[in-house]
Structure formats: structure tokens, C-alpha cells
Amino acid sequence: MDLRLDGFSALMVLLIAGVGVAVFAYGMRYFSASTFALPRLAGLLTLFAGSMLGVVLAEHLLVLYTCWELTSITSYLLIGNHHTSAKARAAALHALLVTSAGGLAMLGGFIVLGHAAGTYRLDDILHAAPSGTGIEVALVLVLLGVATKSAQYPFHGWLPGAMAAPTPVSAYLHSATMVKAGIYLLAHLAPVFAVVGFWRPLVLSVGLLTMLGGGIRALRQTDLKLLLAFSTVSQLGFMTVLFGLGTPKAVAAGSVLLLAHGFFKAALFMVVGILDHQTGTRDLDELPPLDQRWRPLLVVSVVSAASMAGVPVVFGFIAKEAAYGAVIDAGVATTVVLALLVAGSVLTMAYSIRFVWGAFYAPQRRPKSFGAPGSQCPPPSTAFLLPAVALAVPTVVFGLVPGLLDGLVTAAGRSLHTAAESVHLVVWHGINAPLVLSAVALAGGAALFGVHRTADRVLAIGDRLPDSGDAYLATLRASNTTANRITGVVQNGSLPIYTAVILVAASALPVFAMVGDLPWQGWPAGGEPLGHLVVSAVIVGSALAAAIHRRRISAVLLLGVTGYGMAALFLLRGAPDLALTQVAIETLSTVMFVLVLRRLPDRFERRPVASLRVLRVAIATIVAAGVFLFALLVGSNRVEERVADDMVARSYPDGHGRNVVNVILVDFRALDTAGEITVLAAAAIGAVALARAGRRPPELEPQSSLTPPPRPEHEKRR
């Protein structure tokens, strides 16, 4: 299966499985039996967990790609869980199209990388470290996949939309795990490919832009879930910066941040889910005041939000300190990167305060008209709360005793970077640059929250940042318009034109190809038996008569005569099998022609105008001459041995049959037959559908697209 487990994969597996358990336990309380399509939801979540594990355990790039797309598909189905809501469907489609388009680009990159390195095994490719222009293109393609999956600017637009999914799904897929698939891949590639010229400028600027843009947008949301979605975008940008640097310290710091983010963000989503579930709203302006009984939820929120902001002695602080340290150590445009990271952290601090303040304190200060404090909102049950608490516990424990993670983070760092040293995480480093930066970020964030009402107008520029949403819609519209235009030209709906194009192409093109290549071998020797000539004369005569006859039914019958004539010729030539088939086909097709003709006028409506008639005769002549020349030239210019000889010889020994035609059909060329019968089946289904579509009563139209009619109409009619 091409799977492998290294240190970083182990960290991801812990995150996926750990958060997964909490989310499933949480879902048991969040969903009730009446939840829309609950069994489907549970199955899809499990399927997602499996495919996500596949992404982080895959050794082979194509296996990784397959699992990657599986997560996109399950994400699509989960976002669109409430499939009667047009908004949810649109959001699901947006997420699917963006991530799978990126995935497709990534697949192209994988193939180039695989060819250059001579292997598709991720570790071997990284070991070989191929270089060149082709590789640079491939890396850009792979980074496209990374950026779309991990919601980096300018592809982040789908993530806020994905909040249409039920909250446990958002907690699991769209914060803790799936969106980190891109980061996971980036983490593997960066240590080897960060030296490529464009890598760091590109990845760092995208990451920083994402971090700042997401932070600014998060600060202005009133929907708590959207606030968290934009904060996820922002944090993903932060991780992109760290892993994109690709230095040993940066990947270690990134691993810590990845873990910390998984814990606090999933817990915060659960908090929003609980608020939504118990109070019926998750809007900052509508939440009711909550009383003492909600205190455990408040504690979870404060701890997790503190971790998000990087407040000392919780886990997020350790991650931020490590991050600042790694950036200083990496020495890549240190001042700029640090300044922007601190700016991002200021925003993080501000929206973290906004989250807790808005959810728990602001409602108390609102006028009483918003309802009595908490009276109508029951606090969550212990079982409902427990998963969120379980995710908040590591946030506290690893914040106080970060040394517990030394082994895991060291192993993760070593599997990503060959030069990685062992990591020692501690709370107190003494007063150094990272601590000062942390203090600046915290103070700045608190100040920003204090003045955010006045700063609002400045922050509003966040809403005017280039958004992928408009570009996405424009692309969608453009491709629809293009498709319509092309279809209008190619499929114009005129049967005579279709027939003419097919016939001329099929008969004239081979002749053009042959002219010059195949020499003229002269007319075949004469001396056909009289019987053949008679039959041929009948065929030609009835074909001509069919062409000029005015009644449809007569034309069809005359066509039938040509068919039977062909059968007679086959028989005279010693091909009884072919003759038998021809007779059967002719009989049936005549009957079917008659069936259809009953619905058409008895005669051809009108004679075509003269110019059109000339055109038809010309086309008929071209087709006839083409087929004639083709048969004559190909028949007289044999260069290869006859395939038939071999098949006749092998028919009995290999196929156990004396009828060569049948042995060819069901044995030698049985795969072709299988394909042909599939086409036949499709044609039959199409014919029935077409015949019925024309007869459906118009008043049944709207509902019939959703619910199939319970009984076929012929049974109703009788």
C-alpha cells in the first residue's frame, strides 16, 4: 500500500485521531436523531478520517494525491450536508472546485517531480532533490495545490463558505485537520526546496498576506463561527510562513504550532457549537446573557482563546515563542517577517479577546430588553461539554510542562529536516527577543481591542482585499458562457447536418489519407457469377428508388430490400453467419423504423429547394465515391498478413469453437464486445428516456425532477 509512519506523520496521526475522537463524542450530543441525514453524516465523517490518515501516511505521491482528493470529496459532501439549502450547495461546490483545481495542478507537479526523480516515493524524491526549470514549474504547481487546500490568499474564499457545514464538521475538517493537508505537504517539501530562488519570497509573502488578511477579516465578524473561520485562515498563513522557511528550528516551531492550533481551534469551534445549540444563535449581537452555570464553558473558551493569542503559560505561548525564535534564527528578511508576524499576532490577540468578550461579557451589558439572563437557555450537559474540556486540558498541560512534547517534536523535526537537532521546549527562556515580541503583540492586541470601534474604519480595508470569491464566480460564469457558445456551434440540432458531417468525414477522410500512399492496382478481374450481378442490381435499384420515393414508409421498405440484398450477397459469398445477422438486423430495424414512422407524417413534408438538393446529391456522391475507392484501394494493397488466417487457425485449439466469427466475438475480441454491448445498453436507455421525455405531461415537470413517478405511465393509462 506504500504507507509509512515517520515522526511528523505520527504527530499528524495523533492530531487527526485525537481531535477525531473528541469530535465524534461531541457529535453524539450535538446531533439529535432528527438531524438531517445523520447516518450519512456519520459515515462521511468516518470516511473523511480514513482518507485524512491516508494523506499523512502515504509514501507514494499518487496515493497521497488520491487520499487528498478523497478528503476534498468528503468535505464537499459534508459542507453540502443540508442539500436542500442552495447556499450550502453553492459553498460545497466552491470548496470542491477550488481545492480540486488546485489538486489537479498539484498532480501535474507530482508527475513532473516523479519523472525527474525517477520515483514517486516522497522520501526518495526529497533525497534525490532534483533541480532545474521543470522542477521549478512543478513546485509552483504543487504550491498551488497547497495554497488552495490550506486556504491561502487568494484562494481562501472557500473556507468561510464551508462554515455552512454542521459545526462538528467545521471543527474537524475546516480547522483541525483537512486544511492542514497543504501545510503537511509544504512541511515536507520546504527543507529541501526552500533554496530554490523563488520559494521563500513567494511562500513567505503568501503566508504573511494570509495571516494579516485573515486577522483583519476575523476582527470584523459578528458571526462567531465566521470569526473562527477567518482566524483559521490567519493561523494557516502563520504556519505557511514557518514551514515555508524550511530551517530545522522553523519546522520544529511549525510542528508545535500545528499541534497547539489543532487543540485550541477545535475546542473553540465546539464552544461555538454549544452556544449555537443551546441558545439558537452564534451572532455576537444576539447572544443572550449567560449565567453562572455556563462557567465551565467560559473557562474552556478563555484557555483556548489565550492559547490562540499566545498568552503565557498556555500552549500557544510556547508555539509563538518557538516561532519568533526560529524566524530570528533563520535570518531571512528577519525584520520584515518579524514585524509582520507581530502585526498578525496583534490582530490574533484582538480577535481572541473579541471572541471571549463578545460571547460571555458583552451580552451582560446590553439593555434588559434582550431577555432575562440565561433563563430560557439551558447550559450544556456535562457530556456535551466534556470533549471541549478534553481538548482544553492539553492546552493547559503542555503550556505548563512543554517538555512532555520534546520527544514528539524532535522526531517530527528529524523526519522533516536531516539537520534537525533535538528540541527542548521550556516556558521560561529568560528575557530575550521572542519574549519582548510576545509582550508587544499582547499589549498591542489588547490596545487594538480597546480602540477597535474607532479603528473599525481602518480595518474595513480588510473587506476590500482582493477576494477569491468574485474571481471564482467570474470564472464559473465565463466557463458556462463558453460552453454554451461551443455547444451552440457544435451541436446545432439539425439532423441533416449531423448526418452529412458524419458521412463525409467517415468516407472522404480515409480516401484523402490514402491518395498518394496507396498505388492504383487497376480494376479487379471481372467474371462475377450472374447471381451476384442480379442481386447487386436489385440493391442498386431499390436504393435509388428509396432516395426518390415520396412516402416515408415506402422508402423504409425499399431500404429494407437493400439490406436483404446484402444478406443474399453475403450468403452467396459463403458467409452464412454474417448473412444471418444481417437478416435479423434488417428485420428488426425495419420494424423499429415503422414504429417511429407512425408518429411522423406519411410523406416527406416538402421538397428541398434546388440548391439544397444539389448539395445533397453532391454529398451522396462524395460518400459513395469515397467508400468505393476505399474498398478498392485497401483491398488491392495488402502489405500485412491476413489477421484472419491466424484466428482461423487458433479458433478451435484456443477458443474451443469451430465458428470463427463467434469465437472472435466472445473470446479473441471479447473485450471489444463487452464495450459494444455497454454502448448498446446506453443507447437503449437513452432511447427510452428520449421517447418518454417528449410525452411527459407538462404539469408534472417540476416535481418529476426530484421524485421519480411511482409507476410507468402505460400502467396508469390502462
Added chain:
Amino acid sequence: MKRLVILDRSVRVLFHPVMIASLYLLFAGHNQPGGGFVGGLVAGAAVAMQYVAGGIDEVRRVSRFRPWTILGSGLLLAFCTAAAPLLLGRGEILETALLEWEAPLLGTVKTTSALPFDLGVYLLVVGLVLMIFEAFGDEPAPEQATVPPTEVSG
């Protein structure tokens, strides 16, 4: 629909022999002219006779199964036969196997695994014919059936 007694009787007499002939073509096809495709077409012709005699109702009486069931099971059978060697780990897709067995009254019978494949083709063709009768064979809607002759210009 108006029915003609002589036609009706003759079709009733002919229908089963034609069906048997179609089965004969199916089974004999491996060594003599015939095969699943031709067999299916001949069976289709028998169905067409039923149609001529009694219209779509008579066609529906041919089989208890719906046309698409026959069509689908034929396709399924053919593909199962095709995939069987893969699933059994006995070779490539569509590899032929020979089975010789003693049948009562018939003596030694040689069967190849191509037979079920051919049977699938046969069922598919029969299903196809039934489906086309199902699609186009019922009485046309009145407004389509009566086209005033004035519209037809010579």
C-alpha cells in the same frame, strides 16, 4: 386495437418455435453459424411478431421481467464472466476456460466460459428490443397520430 384472427393464431403458433430457434442459435453458435447476438436478434424478431399481432400489450406479456431488468442482467452477466478470471486469480480478464461434463441423456458436453458471456449478449439484445418497443411501441398520442393531409404538399 383491432386484431386479426388468422394473424393472431399464426403468431401464437410461430412464437415459441422462433424462440427455441433463437436459443438453438445461441447454444450452437460456438461451432455453427449463430451466437448470442444473432440469437438475441431472432428472439427480437419473435417479439416483433407479437407486436404485429397484439400491439404493446402482447409484447409486455412475453416476459414477467421489465425490459431494463433483462438488459441490465445481460450486461451484468457478461461483465461478471469477463471479470471472473481476475477474481479467481486464474489469469487475465476474459480468459477462456473449458468445462467438459457428463450431462444426462446428452453424453459429454463441452462448455466454454464464453457461453455465459454469449448468454449475456443474448439477454442484452433481447432487452434492447423490448426496451425499444416500450419506448416507441405504445399508441401514439392522438394529436400526433392525426396529421391533417392538407399539411402535406405534393
